[in-house]
Every structure is written in C-alpha cells, then in structure tokens.
Amino acid sequence: MLQNYLEEIEKELYTNPLNPQTANLVDPIHYLLQIGGKRIRPILTLMSSKLFGGKTTDALSQALAVEVFHNFTLMHDDIMDNSPLRRGAQTVHEKWDINTAILSGDGMMIQAYALLQKNANDKFALLFERFNTTAWEVCVGQQMDMDFEKRTNVSKEEYIEMIRLKTAVLLGCALELGAIQANASKKDQEHIRKFGEYVGISFQLRDDYLDTFGKKEEVGKRIGGDILADKKTFLYLHAIETGTSSDLELLRHFHGSHPNDQEKIASITAIFESTQADQEILKKSEAYYQKAIQELNHISTLDEQKNELRALAAWLLERHV
Amino acid sequence: MLQNYLEEIEKELYTNPLNPQTANLVDPIHYLLQIGGKRIRPILTLMSSKLFGGKTTDALSQALAVEVFHNFTLMHDDIMDNSPLRRGAQTVHEKWDINTAILSGDGMMIQAYALLQKNANDKFALLFERFNTTAWEVCVGQQMDMDFEKRTNVSKEEYIEMIRLKTAVLLGCALELGAIQANASKKDQEHIRKFGEYVGISFQLRDDYLDTFGKKEEVGKRIGGDILADKKTFLYLHAIETGTSSDLELLRHFHGSHPNDQEKIASITAIFESTQADQEILKKSEAYYQKAIQELNHISTLDEQKNELRALAAWLLERHV
16 A cells, blocks of 8 residues: 555655755765655655545655655754664764764755645645744754753653654644645644644654563564663653652662663663553553544545545554554 | 844844744844844845835845844854854854754744745745745855865866855845845846845955955954965965966965964965965956946846945945945
8 A cells, every 4th residue: 555655755755856066965865865764754645635635746746845854854863862873874974974964954954845845836835834834843842852851840741742843743744735735625634634743642652662661573673772861751751750759769770871771671661660651651642543533533535535544543553453 | 224224124033933932942043143243135135125116024024034044054054164153252052052053053944934934925936936946055055165175176166156156146035035025027036136146256255355365453353264274265276276386385385284374374375466366356356246237237127226235235345436
C-alpha cells in the first residue's frame, strides 16, 4: 500500500532544480534526504489528498515541502543535540562541519518553502499560513525541549505540549496541506489535522515507553537510552510526581553520569514500574489514539475511504486491528 | 528625510505578537533587532512603494520581513564567522550560546515569512516567489564566500557574483517588494530591483576599498582588517592577477598569520597601489553606480519623484551630488 506513495515521493525528492554552482550547499541537503527515513509525513499528505478526492499529483509538491522541512529540522537538531549518527549514517555536521550544517539547513528550509508554492495555485496563501504557523510551533517545541533539560519543575502536561509542538503538529500539518489541496471543507481540514496531531502525540508517548520497556530487537536501538541521558520524559515526570521519598532519593542519586549503566537502568526502570508510570504512559497513548480515531470518524467522507489512514495509524502505533 | 521612515519601522519591529511562552526563543530575536543597524533595507521598501504611489503602510510588513530576514542571516553568519561582536554589542551566540543562535535564527526566518504575508493580499504569491528566490541566492552567496576561503583560483568576476548574491540581491528585493505592493508595472519592478542590486555591488566594492584605503575615524573600524584576515577581496584578486612575480611572492609570504600586523598591512597595501587595484576597484564601483542610475532613469515615474532614492544611493556611497 505504502509502496506506490513512496515511489512517487522518492522519485521527486532529488530532482529539485538546484543550481549546480552551489555543490557545497546542495550536497549535504541531498545526502540527508537520501539516507532515508520512513517518509511518513509526505505519505500522510498524499493519503489526505486522496481521501478528499484529489489526485496524488495535486499535493505532491506540498508533501515534499513537509518532508524537506522535517529533514531541515533534523539537520539543525543534530547540531544542537551533538548527535554523531542519524539513521545509522553520519550526521551532516559530522561528515562536513557545523557551518555547513547550519547553512545547508537554512537553504533546505528555503527549498521547502519553494516546494510549498509549486502547483499551489489559488491555495497558496492558505497552505503557506498553515505551514508557516506550524514551522514556528516546531521551533517552539524544540526550544521547550532544550529548556526542559535545565528545569526541575516540568509537569506532565508541559511535556505533552512539548511533544505536540516538536513532533505532532507537523504530522497534522502534513495531512492538512493534502486536504487543502483537495478542496476539503474547513471542518474536514481541521478534523484531519487534529487526527494527525493526536496520532503524533500517541506515537511519541509509545516511543518513550518502548525506549525503556521495549525489546532491543523490536525497537532497533539500545533500551534505556532516555534513562541514561536523564531525559525528562513522561515516565520520569510521573515517577517524580507520584514516587515515594525513597524513590525520589534514588532518582536524585542516579541523576547525572553514573559508573554502572545497567544498574542505573534497572533501578530507574523499577521505580517506573512501582509508580506505574509504564501503565500511565500507555493509558495516555491509548487516550490520544482514541481521540485521533474520533477525529477521523467526524470527517465527512465515506467511512471505507478512511481505511487507508486508519491502517497507517495502526501500523505506526503497531496495533493489531 | 530618513527619520519618518525609521520611526515607522522601529515602532513596528518589536511589536510582533510572539508567544511569550517561548522567551528563550524570542529574546535573542528581539535583542539582535534592537542593537540597531541603519535599516537601509526596509527604508528602501518604503521608498519604493512611495515612488510608485503606494502608501507607507501598504508595504510596511514587507519592509519588516526583509529587515528581519537580514538580521536572521547576521545571526547565523556570526556563528559561522565566529564573530564576537556585532554593531559593538555581543553577538547572540556569544551572549547566549551556539544552539540558541541556531534555533532563534531559524525562528527569525519563519517570522520574516510571516511578516511577508501580512497585508500582502492578492500580491502574496508574487511577493513570496521573489522573496524566496532571493533568500536562496543569499545562502548561495554565503556559501561562495566560505568556499572562496579554501580556493586559490577565484576570479574577480566570481568575486563580484559572490557579493551580488550575498549582499546586493536583498537590496534589490527590498525595493522590488515595495514596487509590487504599490502596483508598479513588471518593467518598473525589474528596473528598481536592478537599481538596488547595482547600488549594492557598488556599495560593497567601495566598502572593500575603504577597508584598506579608508581613514579609521571615517570608516569607524580598524583599517586593514581584510588584509589581516587574508580575505580574497577584489583588491587582492586584482593584485594576484596583475602583479609581478615578486608581488606574488610577497603576497604568498604574508599569507596566513604574520608576527607584524603593521608590516603585513603596509606591504600588501603597497602592492595594491603598485598594481593599481585601488584605482580598479573604484572604477568598478563607479561603473555599477552608473548602471544603477541608468536603471532608475528607465523607471516610468516622474523624474523628480526619484530624487529620494537618488539621494539615498548617494548617501550610501558617500557621493556629493
């Protein structure tokens, strides 16, 4: 099912008419785009356009705009997080240098805007307004994430607002742009955007759960990474809020670098379990999934036409439906 | 004359309705905007709008978009150039840190786009296309500038193309946006854009001349900075192209760090003089000024209405007309 969408997307993603004079600006952009990713966002745009009766090609440029914008945020976030690897390959600032990653990232963002305008016709002002508002929100989310590292009083609600802005709104925007291009009603544009936002929050919470409670072979990365990095995830914030005084003392004790990684992971995981943070986060994730499905149900198209998006959400959240 | 424009601009520049939740994202943006600058670009937009019969308010948001975009490029360029000071004040990455300057810069660019859409009405698609094309060119110019540092075979033509992209096109764009908002004809839009581009190239060449041949008290900065930084300016490239073999040997000898700054400046300045690089650069600057004036002459409005722009160009280039 996804394959058809993917082929269209991959084919177009590297054919931007970029000035060859500027290889040092463009090569890092192409490099980051070609090391992969699931292309969830552009697929969402195309599915949304199809749901509302549009042709795939109607929203292809807007789909690419979202994917290129997403990759721009990765290029800059990787600098800020000092990450050496992205999808198993060197990050741009590692392969080249920080200056290259800053400037190529800037250029990438400009290319995303250029794609947004392509074939936008009379929808451009609205597409742009939604896209630009979302772009700002994504920056705010990244700022909140960075702020949280230094704060000690983050609430679970603030955490959810942070992941909403940093991750979920762009999924919502991807769907909304497809809906706009396919002439969906204002109400449907909003329902599908909220569907994406809620799926995004549900997904991120589940991702946080799996980082501690997943199986390495299924998750595809080391378990306990968030714990070792002292990340203030929902699990951690719940433990802080509801833990006993000895839990809190242990959390303080393990905060910062600790000689024994396995001991740190095991002890904090035990606290997450005793405070039922694991149950809470799954419950929250489920609640947002249900909210997402409700939004989908409200959309005015025939129910069977929504199956593709339902299946994608289930696949993303690894649900068996 | 400039004061009226400036008041409008300064008043609006800090009243963006930015989300207060995000102080750490927004404070660096406001900081950089308030440490000043001549506001040449937004003044150009307003003058252009007025020239073609528009009201100041018609193009005020677009004027601010250009100024905010320009300051975004400064925020990121200052990281790349490792500059501690901007307009005598700490740069953002110095006062905060690099991550803050990257993310606030990104946010600033998004704010520039938001301003571009404000009051754009049915002109938005065109305003956006011109603005975004220019934004990409500015990135290409910055990349060329960075590439030149590592290259040994830069030509004078390439140098002029670099300053055109890095600096001049945004001046042209500032004027063009004002013309678009004021319903100028396609031809006039192009003439005024070219006027700005040529003024920009003329200005930058003169700036390079003054960096070596100016007087400290007039230029307001140390003389010889480009020479000490081994910058491949027009002066340097001309000396390389036309110098004797002993000139070239001396240039090679002084390349890189040298224990005696004054000796390095004096020796290289002497080569610039013996190769008549100083005369060549002034001639080139003058030629671009004349091209600018020609473009202005081609504009279809009454000649006396152009006096304001003529005076601004003369002031920028410190000409007595």
